[in-house]
Amino acid sequence: MIRRAQPWLGTLVDITADGAQQAVSLAFAEVALVHRLMSFHDAASDISRLNRAAPDDVLEVHPHTWQVLQLAAQMAELSQGLFNIACAPRLVDWLCLPPPNDAGIPAYQPSLAVYHCEQGPLVRKLAHGWVDVGGIAKGYAVDLAVEALQRAGAASGCVNAGGDLRGFGDRDWPVAVRDPMAPGRAAAQVLLRDEALATSAAYFSARQHDGRAVSALVDGRSGEPLVDSISVSVRAPRCAVADALTKVVLASGDAQHPALAASQASAFII
Template sequence: MIRRAQPWLGTLVDISVEGTASQDAVTAAFAEIARLHRLMSFHDGASDIARINRALPGDVVRVDAATWNVLRLAGEIADLSGGAFDIACAPWLVDRQMLPSPAPEQARPSARTSAAVFALDGEGDVRKRGAGWIDVGGIAKGYVVDAAVAVLEAAGVPGGCVNAGGDLRAFGTMQVPVAVRAPGAPGQAARHIMLCGAALATSGSYFSAREHRGGVVSALLDARDGHPLVSTASASVRAGRCAVADALTKVVLATGDCAHPALAALGATAFLI
């Protein structure tokens, strides 16, 4: 067994794999994580996301295939969720000082749906449709986990787990015990499950909730109206892909619906604590 961890994506990414000959594969997986982090960071001015946010309506931005795929999947989940999840929610997060302004010289944009902000033209091309900002923080961490798993599988690793701060995916022969935090006491476990050949993601406001302008906000929100999600509940989603599980946790948390149609459409299941 090999286990290594590195700080990426605003958290600690832990990779565990079976087979002592997998050191090079783990190194390659971390290299891919680092590459995708640079592409999709909201904070890095050279990232694909930052370049899209700075673009003016009518501009076409050429992005990496991975970024384009994340935007495509995010748009699909926005449609399936009725807008409960939408990466064009960034202006609300900037307003609440959860994110820095990506373009301080621009007026605060009013477009807050993906369809109003950008369109995917040819593969790799993103056309800015309206003044707006996007943040893929609610889906990219899961996508990066999937990408690292793909590197490990391509290298012939028989089994393992990639865990990015609680968004994790087990693959191959490895069975991974998972303790899901109790939202009201995040230092304790509320549920224990065994994960094998699947991904699990959990979202809750227990670490990010804080007072702001006389109210309480968090890094999570209902993208339909910007309402901050600050309840004591957490949502966990199991799916085949971690990117899907990651995004759908926000849908379940926003709607309170563990049987939301988006889950069945993407082969996922969920539970609330």
Template sequence: MRRRAQPWLGTLVEVTIADAVGEAGLAQGFNAAFAAIAEVHRLMSFHDAASDVARINRAAVGTAIELHPHTALVVRTALMLQSATAGLFDICCASKLVEWGYLPTQEVAVPPYAIPSYAIPTYFPGRSALTMDGAQCVQKNAPAWIDLGGIAKGYAVDVAIAALQASGIRSACVNAGGDLRAYGEAAYPVAIRNPRSPTEVGLRMELKDAALATSGCYFSQKNRDGRAYSALVNGLDGAAITGSFSASVRAAECMLADALTKVVLASGDPSHTVLQQFGATAFII
């Protein structure tokens, strides 16, 4: 196996190739995978003023924003998951993350986060803030800010896998800070952190022809003014997800596995009904 790593997406992305190809084939595969990840990083970064995410956040209410096909697919999937989970998964969470210090402040006023009204059971935060308008356009219906940090990393893994396959690599694994996907004949060892002691391994397993994502707040959790916060937001009430546990989801695609870890964390339910809908399984440590 040959392995390369680069810093992207706020983490270290590792590409492992198990195919017995020559140096030229290895170089082509590694270059294609990291180029694909770099493109997702550029398109979906909250920090980059030229990204699709920043363009959505700057757009006036009532505007239709044309997106790159990658971003359009991620936003469409996020909105679909938002609907499927009754708002538990919500990409319109950036205002909370700015307020709590996990995302940088902006030169303009941060729009308030939409707190759900329980008097209207069908309402949830961000429900109508964004709607897809055609294949590659999103309509902004409310002054909300989005952050794709809960789904884009998994999607970057998927596009890196696609790039490796297009380069003729027959077996590989991509790991973006705990969001992994493997394909081919090789089985890849995976070590999942113990969330109560994150420098130690809590579980070891192997991954083959599947994706696996793990999320937890053991590194991002902090206390301020007597309250605990993290970089994970429960879309039902805008509260921070806190606690010394992690959620891991196995699915066919890493984008789904990544997003569904937040659903499992927020609900505390590793058998959440949405998992079966997307052919996924989960466990909590």
């Protein structure tokens, strides 16, 4: 087994595989591509271009960006708005993200459609607003890395991007899930085989801002911060889906939310 780690997507990406070093390098290249395309911070990224665009502008984006935006729209519909990548103005207002321009922070309207995916890879900006795909792109990068390893001939492996992970092959991958009350220790141990697991919690991002508790997690329907001392883990065939659904369960408090069954996923709350 080869194991390597690199800093990408605001976290440490750890890749373990039984293939050659070249396979691992190809997997990291896919993660780096997602980082470049979908960064909220990088002015040259597709996401930054979309955020700067004016209403009714049509942008050509990379097919991966289009896929993530399309999946995000599907998750928003499945969750009846609990998952909403247009929450970026809230995160900027709470100083969790830097403002993408000097035009002032747009008002966050939970029901406002900011973009629409047209025939790929075109995206139309519908309204003044900002999106942040941090709640789904990390999982998508994990999926791309796994596919790269498999194409390169790796029979088994695991890609872990800061707790969003996916294992493949004829073996079990042990995963420790943090205790949200004491993140330095494990509260649960699970085994993965040919599936993904993503976990979301506010224990590292929660803080005080303007006299209230905020975090980097937002209820997409209300725009309120998610700050409860719980964690949500979702198992699903794809890591991008598991990544998005953790926010749905975290916001709803429902480990049986209908979006899970619709996505062939399951969840548990600690």
